[in-house]
Amino acid sequence: MKYQKYLIELLRNSSIDSGNIHEASKAVLQAFVKAMYLKDGSIWLLDDNGSMVCSFILDMHEKSINHFSAMDEMQVKILFQELGSNAYLVLNSKQATSAYWVSNVDLINHSVIYTPIYHKGSIVGFLQGRRQNHQAGFDEKSIPFTSALANLFGRAILATQNNKLQHALKNANLDLQQTVLKRNQELKKTLEDLQTAQGHLVESEKMAALGQLVCGVAHEVNTPLGVAITSLSILGEEIHKLKTSYDSGTLDEPTFMSFIEHALSAHDIAEVNMRRAATLIHEFKQTSADQSHRVLVTLELKTLIDSIIASLTPIYEPHQVEFVLDIPDALYVTTYSESIDQILTNLVNNTCIHGFQASNQRHNLIFIKVFVQGKDFVIDYQDNGVGISDSIAKNIFTPFFTTNRSNGGSGLGLSVIYNLVSQKLAGEIRVIEQDASLGAHFQIRLPITLTEEFN
Structure with a gap:
């Protein structure tokens, strides 16, 4: 009952699991000395050199820790051999001669008990308790008590290490946060520098x-x-x-x-x-798409294209051009009709000048196909004229680029188309790569419903 009382008090002591190793050692040694009627009790722990050092002591005469000299690596090895797999080791005057390795206890006048302290399955120290020889020896009933005290101190060591790890983790997190913050600031500055450089570029x-x-x-x-x-x-x-x-x-x-x-x-x-x-x-x-007099209208695309082609008769009739149309009925679009007119006019004019004048085709054909893709409609324009080589295709939308300057070509027709499509109509135009012998092939993607916000 006596031992149980001390153990219950220790289990209620918050210092055991709080990581306060000094308070925990004090509580354990007080229970150890009082319950076992010891002259003194001490806690010994292994240091980094393999020596066993008296780390905490409770002495009725208030001796300091330096009262005991450290056990060197050889003494520790012998102590562990003597302990073997036992839960404790008791030495007294009977072992005064054989226990020559004990240098910090006068075995002629004292008896001593060693109880190992375990941490993560290994011995990291021991509880040492001394009695004078005129006192009764250590009985079997006290052994479970000393083992329980050693285990409780092992818990205190674990809590202390956990505290250190948590503190280290907290510091690491703070360092990481500082590093991340610093990196973010560096990245932000780098991004700002890149944006500035991009703006300058x-x-x-x-x-x-x-x-x-x-x-x-x-x-x-x-x-x-x-x-x-x-x-x-x-x-x-x-x-x-x-x-x-x-x-x-x-x-x-x-x-x-x-x-x-x-x-x-x-x-x-x-x-x-x-x-x-x-x-x-x-x-x-x-070539500037900013023509403010134009207004958005909603109309049937097929009707618009038919009327545009009819108006271009003077351009294509001398070349005996035949149109092949594939345009869905009842496809209504909201757009700038004048821009569509100008785009098709320039395409047909470009085909007649560059595609059909030097063509050997028996029948000059222009294919116009329209289809819907999502929220856009695509005008697929193709002729069977001379076609466009790769070297010409990459410069074809550049202002003043022309292969027909000797015959009065200005090089602005396709540039006008490009600006109207990309700037006025919120779309895109591209040259479809194919063998030049198959003719020129363009695709124009435009929104079905164009809004004023784009312009």
């Missing part, structure tokens, strides 16, 4: 594209303007000659008729080239 690309566009416009417009200026200069010289002849009184009919001939020629050349420049500027303006 986009602006640089825009400026480069604008530069190319301006150079293209200048080159295309300067040519006819240069010819017109030259013609006007020649006309000016002819007028000066005419005035000189008139002032000198030598103006005759042949001279006057020669002037008329040169003046009319210079005028015609200047007019043609000025009109050419005006046409180029007009086409260049069309």
